[in-house]
Amino acid sequence: MNNSDIVAELGNIVGDRYVSEEPEIQFLYHYDFITAEPEGKCDIAIMPETAEEVQEIVKIANKYKIPIVPWVSGINFGSIATPRKGGIVVDLRRMNRVLEVNEDDMYAVVEGGITWADFVGYLNKHHPGFRTGVTFSPPGTGVVPSCLAYGMWDLGMIGGTGAEFTNGLEVVLPTGELIRAGSCSLTDYWYGRQPLPDISGLFIGWEGTTGIVTKAAIKIWPKLPYRTDFLPFANRVEDGVPMLLKLSKAGLGIVDLLMTNLGWAQSLQCFDQKSVAIDPVSLGLPDFIGLITTEAYTEEQHEAQCNAIKNICREHNIEPLTADVQTRNFPEQMRGVLGHIFPATGGQLPIQFWGCWNFARGGGGEWIGCYNTTRNIIKYYNLSREICLKYGKSPQYYCRIMFGGHYCVTRTNVNFNKNDPEDIKNTRQILKEIHDAVQQLEGTIMYKPPKWVVQHYKDKTLPETTNLIDKIKRFLDPNNIMNPGQGIGDE
């Protein structure tokens, strides 16, 4: 069979309009738009509309033993949707519907290709009293991939990762069968993954190598009437982190708790990397920028929460200014886009804002992003900071405290110019050095690991655990067609 015959067969499933092997279409799917990872190869791109169509596509891929890669927008920061071994890229963005919203049990059932813009827009329009958590990624990126890849949302303090926001899944297995995981496997309700064996774990953290999720139930939350975003600054990360950790355990209605260093905040504000200070610390600018979001049901409760937050900040000699006030006071070097938007919105940023980062001319960015013990926050920053400065890059650090302070995310971004091969080479070296350095910190585990990191974890994990992971992958995907060359199950 040549590709054109397979395209014709696939066309019978989705219609000729939604399958292509044209070079300009292949190009769109062959790489991760922003990372420094090597490019892949897309032979055929296809856009199904239903789970049944996905099943038929997977069966054809099995028949011809062709790789098949689930895809929503392919800008996940780890290049984990890049087709490493060619084959069919299944662009799921026609499967972008919200199928049900259950306000009583607070979840929404969505299709596997829904984007943040689709989801947030739908809730705002039809269920304005409820919201989902959102990421900092562009509105056109996928919700379900973020759930499956342990994404971080702006409700992380109350809900944990995107995986923990996921109540249940409908999945097309790599052999074409359709299964359900969670309460939806035996009732019409998608209220949770309890109390049966939790087989959702067969699809979470696997980078699309064990099946294509066609539906997912995602927790939604009520929009509470009172909310304040504090944006406290401190000179050094060492000064601010103890305050964050104390706040995380104080039970003050905090729904989001994070810090960035000044480098990260500048990147988010569309500053060009070359026009900002590589090392703001050397200029005496505040290097710790916190974000504390607290919500409450009544005014009295809110006032009490805010007062307690202010007191904890002041115990650490940090002034707890709110986001709108703080940004009005920004020194010129820190003003950027935030300085205009925060005061206008009273401290809350619109979803359209996220993803407007400036990755420097040429628009490349990648990170070493890890889940971690909260004990490593400062050490991680200092290790990665030193490496960035050694290579003349602005260290861009970000840490989010998760799930009531039970763990955290630590992450250093490196921006680069995609049009400059030397810069890309340099960036790969920096990422490797940061990875090796921070892995020395016990408890540090990278999420959305790009291909070159996966082997590191396979070597480090208990051998029996790695064997089990390999067996599960072989069992689910006997022809090894699902996103081959990616993920922890790759052999």
Ligand SMILES: Cc1cc2nc3c(=O)[nH]c(=O)nc-3n(C[C@H](O)[C@H](O)[C@H](O)COP(=O)(O)OP(=O)(O)OC[C@H]3O[C@@H](n4cnc5c(N)ncnc54)[C@H](O)[C@@H]3O)c2cc1C
């Ligand atoms: C500027 C920027 C900021 C970001 N900020 C954040 C952030 O704050 N928090 C965060 O969590 N992420 C963030 N991201 C990362 C990422 O874009 C988001 O997590 C996003 O929601 C993932 O969607 P995607 O469309 O890029 O996924 P894709 O790249 O299309 O897919 C990611 C992985 O999931 C697999 N996959 C996709 N769909 C399915 C499916 N239906 N079934 C099975 N497997 C599937 C793919 O094969 C791939 O392995 C950011 C990205 C950018 C560019």
